[in-house]
Amino acid sequence: MSSAYLYSILATATIFTLLALALNIITGYAGQAMMGIAAFFGIGAYTAAIITTNGGNFLLALLAGMLVSGIFGAVLGVISLRLQADFLAITTIGINFVMVALFNRLKITGGTLGLTIKKPVLFGVKMNNTYFFYMTVILIVVLCLLLGKMRRSWFGMALASINNDPGAARSFGINVSRYQILAFTIGTAVAGLAGGVYAHRMGFISSSDFAFVVSIQAVSMVVIGGLGTLRGPIFGALLITSLPEILRFADDYRELVYGLLLVLMVRFMPEGLIGDDSPVWSALMKLWRKFVPKKKTRADLIAESVEGGR
């Protein structure tokens, strides 16, 4: 395997990791059904591509892609307030199809011919797959740090509460609507960022790059890895993007394999392969605890204080 080929796969894998992490903010943390993330991936991709093909700065184009996608996401967030789980899922699927149709018809997105994008130059270097890979890894690391901070903050506590029980969340002061809209805005903005990187790494985009099947791929990544964790979507994205390389012989049946995997996971392992309560992760943690004893949490200490006394 040549290193150019390897970096081409890695660049794709990391971009989809970013997309899976974006979806995880909406579906994993806030618990909102989102089956149309590819639409926002596309909005970010076209926005950034249109800016750079008109001579705009690459990094500013990525930011703009994020912003525009996030604005569309906020609008979807407002719509989502009136919809319960299944209807929200159907609505987001609909939005995906509408956006693909628009990408296909609008003049500014190149219609059916798509858009050809020049490889950007960053800090005087023409970007190739290797650079795209490193750049995306940096973006993933930064995003994971920000998400880690989010989970420890009141913002993260609000999303976790809404995910578990919106009625309970309201009863202790959480404005559920506001946090739902924020989750949609942030998640779709990150999806837009991933789209901008994708467009420039590919050098050519057309509407089929953002089809419904791409949304399902992203859902598969998150669900197979483990909803609501950081490692889950990363693992899932790397697994799913490397599968086509491993399953070369089954290329015609790829979508069938994703679909089957998704059904099997949801039925038999809803927590994902390495989600918090999954057998694999529990076994790994048990092994880990043999070497590194668990640091006692405040909750453990409270529980122990009465167990001894009773």
Place this chain on the structure above:
Amino acid sequence: MEELMRIEGLKMYFGGLKAIDGFDLVINKSETLGIIGPNGAGKTTLFNAICGVYTPTAGKVTFEGREVQGTPAHEMAKMGIARTFQISKPLSGLTIFDNVIAAAGVHEYTGIQSYFHKAHTPEIEDRAEAVIREVGLADVANKKASDVSLGYLRRLEIARALVTQPKLIMLDEPCAGLSNFAINEITELVMRLKEKGQSIVLIEHNLPITMKVCDRITVLSYGKKIAEGTPDEVKNNKQVIEAYLGEEDDG
């Protein structure tokens, strides 16, 4: 006695169904007020209409002199009105401790700024721990809420309400479905809160408990108040006996 909440002409209609039909009530500070009534009388609907889960069809709710009817539930919680749910609503994926921490953040959920404030601060943890010990949840503090029994979930409801440091706590059947032993424990807990001067509204099906705990009782039947007074007054009220036991047959 100082007035805390006043409800005037409250109506809650669902299409043609008049679940609450012109209800008046005054709740005083440091008072324990019971709301009783047969099944389907509208007790929980009344809670939901007061706490902002529903927007009342008509009527006025005044809390500390401010008109608050129709204010959304999360704003009510911030104003100091905490409620528990008859059907427990645990945050199943979180530990009991984190459930209480989540509720302790009642004033922290300010939107995007809440990203910059860490949830598990020592002050918040101390407050959560104190409440957990008070209601008797300490032995399951590190268990996931999905793994504990109904008795603990009922206490969790009360713990989450208490940790918001409410001016008024509204308990919706905290003893429903519990064993006699667990009922006694909850009753003692409510008595302790009452001694501390907490203002309490209690919906309860179990009449002996309501009689024991409450200073005053309001009886609701088909969305209307049919009696109000001290436990003894209510116990001997003819209409109340009829509502509970059916009308006496003259035949």
